[in-house]
Amino acid sequence: MARQGPPNAAGYYGRNTCNNQYCAAPCIGDAKTAIKHVRIAHHGSSVSIAASFEIEYLQYLDESGKLLNEDAPAFARDVRALVDAYKLMCFTRVFDGKAIALQRTGKLGTYASCLGMEATHVAIGSALAEDDVFAPFYRDYGAQFQRGVKPREVLLYWGGDERGNDFAEPAHDFAWSVPIATQCLHAAGSALAFKIRKEPRVALATVGDGGTSKGDFYAAINAGGAFTLPLVVVIVNNQYAISIPRAQQTAAKTLAQKGIAAGIESIQVDGNDLIAMRVALDHAIKRARHGHGATLIEAVTYRLSDHTTADDARRYRSEDEVKAAWEKEPVKRLRAYLQGMNAWTDDEEKEWLAECGKRVDEEIDAYLAVKPQPVSAMFDYTYAELPLDLERQRADALTAAKG
Amino acid sequence: MAQINLIEGITMALAHEMARDPAVVVLGEDVGVNGGVFRATVGLQQKFGAERVIDTPLDEAMIAGLAVGLAVQGMKPVAEAQFEGFMYPMIDQIASHAARMRTRTRGRLTCPAVFRAPWGGGIHAPEHHSEAIEALFTNIAGLRVVIASSPGRAYGLLLASIRDPDPVIFFEPKRIYRQYKEEVADDGEALPLDVCFVLRDGSDVTLVTWGAQVKETLEAADALAAEGIHAEVIDVATLKPLDFDTIHESVKKTHRCVIVHEAPYTGGFGGEIAARLVEHALYDLHAPVERVAGYDVPMPLYKLEMNYLPSVARIVAAAKRTLQAS
Ligand SMILES: Cc1ncc(C[n+]2csc(CCOP(=O)(O)OP(=O)(O)O)c2C)c(N)n1
Ligand SMILES: [Mg+2]
Numbered sequence: 001m002a003r004q005g006p007p008n009a010a011g012y013y014g015r016n017t018c019n020n021q022y023c024a025a026p027c028i029g030d031a032k033t034a035i036k037h038v039r040i041a042h043h044g045s046s047v048s049i050a051a052s053f054e055i056e057y058l059q060y061l062d063e064s065g066k067l068l069n070e071d072a073p074a075f076a077r078d079v080r081a082l083v084d085a086y087k088l089m090c091f092t093r094v095f096d097g098k099a100i101a102l103q104r105t106g107k108l109g110t111y112a113s114c115l116g117m118e119a120t121h122v123a124i125g126s127a128l129a130e131d132d133v134f135a136p137f138y139r140d141y142g143a144q145f146q147r148g149v150k151p152r153e154v155l156l157y158w159g160g161d162e163r164g165n166d167f168a169e170p171a172h173d174f175a176w177s178v179p180i181a182t183q184c185l186h187a188a189g190s191a192l193a194f195k196i197r198k199e200p201r202v203a204l205a206t207v208g209d210g211g212t213s214k215g216d217f218y219a220a221i222n223a224g225g226a227f228t229l230p231l232v233v234v235i236v237n238n239q240y241a242i243s244i245p246r247a248q249q250t251a252a253k254t255l256a257q258k259g260i261a262a263g264i265e266s267i268q269v270d271g272n273d274l275i276a277m278r279v280a281l282d283h284a285i286k287r288a289r290h291g292h293g294a295t296l297i298e299a300v301t302y303r304l305s306d307h308t309t310a311d312d313a314r315r316y317r318s319e320d321e322v323k324a325a326w327e328k329e330p331v332k333r334l335r336a337y338l339q340g341m342n343a344w345t346d347d348e349e350k351e352w353l354a355e356c357g358k359r360v361d362e363e364i365d366a367y368l369a370v371k372p373q374p375v376s377a378m379f380d381y382t383y384a385e386l387p388l389d390l391e392r393q394r395a396d397a398l399t400a401a402k403g
Numbered sequence: 404m405a406q407i408n409l410i411e412g413i414t415m416a417l418a419h420e421m422a423r424d425p426a427v428v429v430l431g432e433d434v435g436v437n438g439g440v441f442r443a444t445v446g447l448q449q450k451f452g453a454e455r456v457i458d459t460p461l462d463e464a465m466i467a468g469l470a471v472g473l474a475v476q477g478m479k480p481v482a483e484a485q486f487e488g489f490m491y492p493m494i495d496q497i498a499s500h501a502a503r504m505r506t507r508t509r510g511r512l513t514c515p516a517v518f519r520a521p522w523g524g525g526i527h528a529p530e531h532h533s534e535a536i537e538a539l540f541t542n543i544a545g546l547r548v549v550i551a552s553s554p555g556r557a558y559g560l561l562l563a564s565i566r567d568p569d570p571v572i573f574f575e576p577k578r579i580y581r582q583y584k585e586e587v588a589d590d591g592e593a594l595p596l597d598v599c600f601v602l603r604d605g606s607d608v609t610l611v612t613w614g615a616q617v618k619e620t621l622e623a624a625d626a627l628a629a630e631g632i633h634a635e636v637i638d639v640a641t642l643k644p645l646d647f648d649t650i651h652e653s654v655k656k657t658h659r660c661v662i663v664h665e666a667p668y669t670g671g672f673g674g675e676i677a678a679r680l681v682e683h684a685l686y687d688l689h690a691p692v693e694r695v696a697g698y699d700v701p702m703p704l705y706k707l708e709m710n711y712l713p714s715v716a717r718i719v720a721a722a723k724r725t726l727q728a729s
Contacts, residue, residue: 109527109705138529160527160705178531179489180461210432213460215492241461243437249460316436375710382700393668393698400717401710 053260055253058280059270063328065336075282076275079343085126085274086334086344087352089118092142093331094356095151096305098364102155103309107368111158112139116272116304119330120236122146123277127285128204135174135187135205140236143206147173151363152370161373162381181211184220184233191229191294202288204232210241212255218262224294225263231294232284233259236271238303239325243316259296271299272330275337304329375401404588410580412557412587413443413519417481419591420565421451424479427565430457431466431483440485441521441580463489467496467518474516475504479565484520487574488531493518494539501570502545514570519561522550522574523615523665524712527705534702535614535666540572541643541675547571547596548643552579552617555587556640559594566593576615596641599649605635608722609653611676612663613639616713620663623718634722642672647679651687654680658689659725665712668696690728693721 060076062068067076075081096115102108114121117139125146128134134147141154148169157164157176165175177183187205194201211217212235224231235255239246252258259266265287269280277299284295302325306313313322338344379386379394386394407415421427429444435458438445448456459466463484470482484490497518504514524533540548549564549571551557557575564571602617603624612620617638624634635653639645654660660680662673673694680692695713703711 110529157704158529160708162704176530178529179491210461213465214462215464241432242440243433243435244458244461248458310440315438373707375707378698378700378703378707378711389669390699393700397698397710400714403716 053257055256055260055266055268057268057270058276059273060275060279061270061273061333061337063333065333065340067337073275073279075278079338079341081126082274082334082338083343085122085278086331086338088122088125088142088146089274089331089334090352091356091359092118092121092145094353095141095145095154095360095363098357098360099155099158100305100309102364103158107159108155109158109160110308110310112308113303113305114139114141116302116325116329117236117238118142119274119334120234120271120277120299120301123274123281124204124206124234127278127281128202129285130170131199131201132285133172133174133187133190133201133203134170135183135190135203136176137180137183137206137208137211137236138176138178140206144173149173151360152367155364155367156370159367161370162377163370163373181207181214181216181220183207184211184217185223187233188220188223188227188229188231191224191231191288192227194230195227200289202230202232202285204234204285206234206236208241209235209237209239209246209249209255210244211235212258213241213249218258221259221262221264221294221296224296228291228293230288230291232281232288233294233296234281235296235298237298237300239301240303240307240313240317242307242311243313245317254298256296256298262294262296264294264296266296266298268298268300271301272328272333274330274334301330302328404586406584407554407558407587408581408584409551409554409557409575410441410443411584412551412554413561413575414445414447415587415589416558416561416565417444417447418450419589420479420562421447421455423591424565425455426477427479427481428455428457428473429481429483430459430469430473432459432461432485434458434483439483441577443519443521443575444483462492464492464495467493467501470516470518471496471500471504471514474501474514474570475512479515479517481517481519481565484518486528486532487520487522487536488534490518490520490536497540497546497570497572498543502543505569506545513568515568517561517564517567517571517573519573519575521577521580523576523578524702524708525578525615527708530704533705533708535664535697537572537574537614537642537664538666538670538672541672545570546643547641548574549596549641550574550576550614550639552576552614552638552640554583554585556594556600556638558587558589559592560596560640562591563593563596567596571596574614576617578615579618582618597644597646598641599646600638600640601635601649601653602638603634603636605633605657607633607657608659608661608725609635609637609650609657610661610663610718610722611637611639611650611673613642614665616663616665619713619715620718622715623722626715626719627722632722632726639676645675645679647676647683650676650680651684654684655687658687658729659722660688661693661695661718661721661725663695663713663718665697667699668694669699671696690725693725695721 121142125143187203190203
């Protein structure tokens with residue numbers, strides 16, 4: 001049956017004589033060849049390419065910590081910055097291990113590990129300016145430590161205490177966001193506020209590979225494109241959304257290309273290469289700050305841990321796969337690079353790891369020493385001022401708590 | 404007969420119905436290879452294949468919308484939200500379409516989908532993993548809202564929900580998923596929807612509840628019995644449509660009623676039951692109706708959650724107040 005479709009790129013209204021409704025020719029094709037018809041000039045009609053795209057992949061360091069080629073960016077020679085980043089990556093990893101141990105001994109609730117994602121997280125933290133806003137999801141500790149969140153606050157949150165979200169610093173960053181991908185829109189909204197007020201600030205959200213399936217993610221990057229927002233969204237593609245592998249999440253070849261549909265700059269980066277991550281982020285943040293709009297960065301990394309302490313990843317992925325992923329892990333890679341430049345010695349390594357252990361233990365002690373919240377705390381932050389109706393409930397709760 | 408706990412009742416019902424009815428499909432995040440984060444769907448994908456036990460991409464709006472499409476086209480989808488706190492994006496599809504498909508099309512199209520989710524607090528879970536959100540759904544016309552509170556009722560009510568020709572929100576109180584085991588025959592016998600279950604007979608006061616709070620309410624009844632007060636305990640089980648008659652019959656006998664739920668007090672479903680008592684049973688009552696509920700605050704993180712949830716002591720105290728009032 002002939003049917004009118006919208007005009008194709010050349011403005012031609014086609015009849016639906018083949019499976020491609022835009023094809024003007026009386027031919028018969030199956031679904032697969034129909035797709036081809038769009039790609040090639042067909043039956044002498046004036047079909048042309050409406051859009052095409054490429055996704056760049058950025059990597060500087062190979063798995064063994066060697067530069068892939070000689071013309072590395074200036075950041076690759078910034079020894080101080082690299083050592084600082086490396087030290088924070090180590091600290092984050094030590095913290096992570098000790099947090100898991102705390103959970104195992106019943107002193108912490110369910111905890112989401114960041115093992116293997118340290119380069120991505122630390123790159124984000126170090127690339128953002130203090131005044132920028134970060135909207136994390138729930139395992140971005142490396143970025144948050146850099147921005148001033150204290151390890152004891154992380155522990156308090158996973159320990160079931162809202163005060164963990166009450167960061168002294170950074171005061172304007174968002175709290176952890178458990179409902180997947182919702183934080184992307186908060187970053188977009190923040191970016192809109194900066195734009196309206198003409199502030200040279202940038203909002204950055206992280207989201208998982210799984211999170212890129214959710215409407216909130218699409219809406220956020222779309223808003224970033226539609227409003228030319230000072231927004232950066234970093235997909236922390238750690239290959240799994242709990243048990244669902246990346247390949248099952250979407251048929252798209254890269255997650256970065258989702259940004260193409262939103263009309264924003266999009267790039268895929270080796271998320272275990274701190275240098276590549278920083279270069280990509282610096283570029284994206286600079287663009288955003290100068291009014292050139294939003295960027296989507298897909299950081300390709302790997303979740304070396306279980307999803308959380310409540311998960312057992314052996315149910316759905318092989319030991320071999322995890323072993324192979326350890327070969328690409330970010331801490332070892334950056335250490336090898338620094339040592340290759342004589343910027344980091346074995347002694348410094350030993351000393352620093354001991355120091356990390358000591359500092360994390362202090363944080364754990366501080367966390368464990370926090371006095372419990374009073375029952376009234378449940379009520380006191382519901383509104384700016386406690387309404388009378390709630391005051392009565394509060395009194396009831398306090399009476400009940402006395403037993 | 405097998406000794407099973409509540410979550411095994413869920414698994415058993417799903418397996419039974421999938422074997423019986425090829426139209427039944429299960430979909431959700433991590434329900435397949437992983438068997439569900441609570442293990443509710445464990446073994447189902449091995450048994451019924453990846454086409455019927457579907458690991459979905461991560462998007463609850465998508466899961467709910469797919470379920471609507473599947474159901475309207477003759478499948479029997481059982482869609483899982485990993486936790487009730489992630490159902491909010493589903494509400495658009497459920498309220499806008501699932502609940503009104505039959506009405507909209509005057510019966511030409513229907514939506515026999517089940518939306519199941521672990522529900523409620525008390526397991527030391529992270530934020531958004533502990534809410535009691537049943538009242539968001541009881542205010543949507545066209546839905547059934549069911550909460551199971553024992554292994555046997557989990558099995559029988561889930562079977563009934565899957566077989567029901569209309570959309571059902573099926574909540575599973577995760578706090579009592581593994582509380583105890585009981586004998587449940589895998590005989591495919593569904594329990595009736597739209598009726599309350601009287602769990603304990605009594606003559607002095609009626610305690611009405613649902614979900615995990617059945618545990619505390621039965622314990623409260625024990626405590627009251629030790630003091631010579633005989634409480635009748637009713638598990639509402641299907642909140643909507645409500646079997647008010649069973650509650651009314653009980654109150655005609657006891658003249659007193661305490662409603663217990665862990666959802667917030669204001670707008671909680673206890674208010675509906677209390678209002679019906681005022682409308683239809685005012686002259687049967689010898690004391691004001693009492694409600695023991697969660698407070699009107701966001702569900703606290705786990706350090707304070709037990710202070711939020713109704714306790715045995717609060718239920719006992721409320722029951723005694725109804726007795727002192729008359
Ligand atoms: C809306 C919503 N649905 C489901 C969940 C439960 N859940 C927590 S983490 C997770 C997987 C997330 O995967 P991904 O986005 O890849 O992030 P990752 O945890 O791998 O870093 C799921 C399904 C949730 N938190 N929020
Ligand atoms: Mg992931």
